[in-house]
Amino acid sequence: xxxxxxxxxxxxxxxxxxxxxxxxxxxxxxxxxxxxRQLPSQGPEYVIHGLTSNVNNxxxxxxxxxxxxxxxxxxxxxxxRDAAVYYCILIQTGANNLFFGTGTRLTVIP
Amino acid sequence: GAGVSQSPSNKxxxxxxxxxxxxxxxxxxxxxxxxxxxxxxxxxxxxxFQGNSAPDKSGLPSDRFxxxxxxxxxSTLTIQRTQQEDSAVYLCASSLVDRVSYGYTFGSGTRLTVV
Numbered sequence: 001x002x003x004x005x006x007x008x009x010x011x012x013x014x015x016x017x018x019x020x021x022x023x024x025x026x027x028x029x030x031x032x033x034x035x036x037r038q039l040p041s042q043g044p045e046y047v048i049h050g051l052t053s054n055v056n057n058x059x060x061x062x063x064x065x066x067x068x069x070x071x072x073x074x075x076x077x078x079x080x081r082d083a084a085v086y087y088c089i090l091i092q093t094g095a096n097n098l099f100f101g102t103g104t105r106l107t108v109i110p
Numbered sequence: 111g112a113g114v115s116q117s118p119s120n121k122x123x124x125x126x127x128x129x130x131x132x133x134x135x136x137x138x139x140x141x142x143x144x145x146x147x148x149x150x151x152x153x154x155x156x157x158x159f160q161g162n163s164a165p166d167k168s169g170l171p172s173d174r175f176x177x178x179x180x181x182x183x184x185s186t187l188t189i190q191r192t193q194q195e196d197s198a199v200y201l202c203a204s205s206l207v208d209r210v211s212y213g214y215t216f217g218s219g220t221r222l223t224v225v
Contacts (some may be wrong), residue, residue, distance in 0.1 A: 043114075043201045043216030044153070087152075091210050097169065098143070098214070100153035106119040 002042065004088045009105045012078045020073040020104050023087030027068050031090040035062065035073045038103070039084045047086070083108045112138035114137075116202050122223045123192055131187040131220045135204030142185050143205075143214070144177055146198040153201065159185060160207075192224045 005023040012018040024033065032051050038042040048055055048062045050071070055062040061074040075082055087103040115134040123129050135142050144156040155169035159179040170176070174192075179185040189196055199219040206212045 007129070034210075036214075036216075041218070043218050044214075045216070046213035049210070049213060084196060093210050097155040097158070097166075098145075098153070099155075100145075102152045104149075 004090060004101055005100060006088055006101060006104045008102065009107065011107045011109060012075075012108050014080060015077050018075040018078045018082070018087075018106065020075075020086050020106065021070065021107070022072070023070045024088070024090055025069045027090055028092070030092050032092070033062070033064060033068075033071050034089050034091050035060070036087045036089065036100075037082075037084040038087065039081075044087060044100070050092075078106075078108045080108050080110060082106060112124075114202055114215050116200075116203050116217035116220050118220055119218065120221045120223075122225060125194060125224055126191055128190045129187065129192055129222065131189075131200050131222070133185045133187070133202030133217060135175070135183065135185070135202070136215055138206070139204035139215070140182065140208060141205045142179055143203045144187050145201045145203065147201060147219070148198045156187070156200075189222075194224045197222055197224045200208075205216075223224055 034049040035047040037047050038044045048057050048060050048061045050064050063072045085103040085105050087100050089098050117132045140161045142159040145153040147153050157177045158166040174190045177187045199221050201216045201219045203216040205214045
């Protein structure tokens with residue numbers, strides 16, 4: 001299974017942008033890049049996903065490198081409610097198992 | 111329902127007892143997954159159901175673990191003769207067939223503590 005590498009933790013000041021990096025150097029052509037986040041005492045929550053092009057939604061933006069070996073989740077203005085563990089995972093059509101690593105724990109400083 | 115529902119939210123059991131954990135997926139989601147998450151760890155895949163196909167049980171850690179899904183909807187994860195190392199949060203997720211495009215919806219989990 002293609003794996004991802006993320007920093008263990010990051011900090012951001014409230015109302016500032018946050019860029020959460022993810023490396024996936026062994027990504028295959030059919031892997032989709034998904035981001036989830038997990039707030040305390042909750043299950044993971046879908047944030048955004050993409051294949052090759054950058055993506056925007058109401059929660060975040062996803063910037064995908066041209067070679068697809070890395071991606072960055074962008075929170076445009078961090079709020080205290082964005083404090084969570086953020087997971088970058090690769091998903092193949094037909095794959096049953098999602099490999100969640102330990103993710104990046106984002107701390108938002110008021 | 112609007113989301114994936116799991117029950118109970120918390121379960122404390124004595125070592126050696128059997129436990130059953132329940133998952134109600136989103137209506138219309140044909141795929142259902144069970145994961146577990148130990149304290150401070152990532153998610154560990156346990157089992158996957160897709161429609162009427164045979165489940166993928168490749169993640170079950172031992173034969174004490176089993177799961178079933180009745181009528182393509184509700185799923186029950188059973189752990190027999192629980193051990194202390196079974197203590198974890200057990201998460202259920204469901205998705206449409208096209209999960210790469212629509213993502214997964216997780217429940218809030220069942221926190222199992224074996225004492």
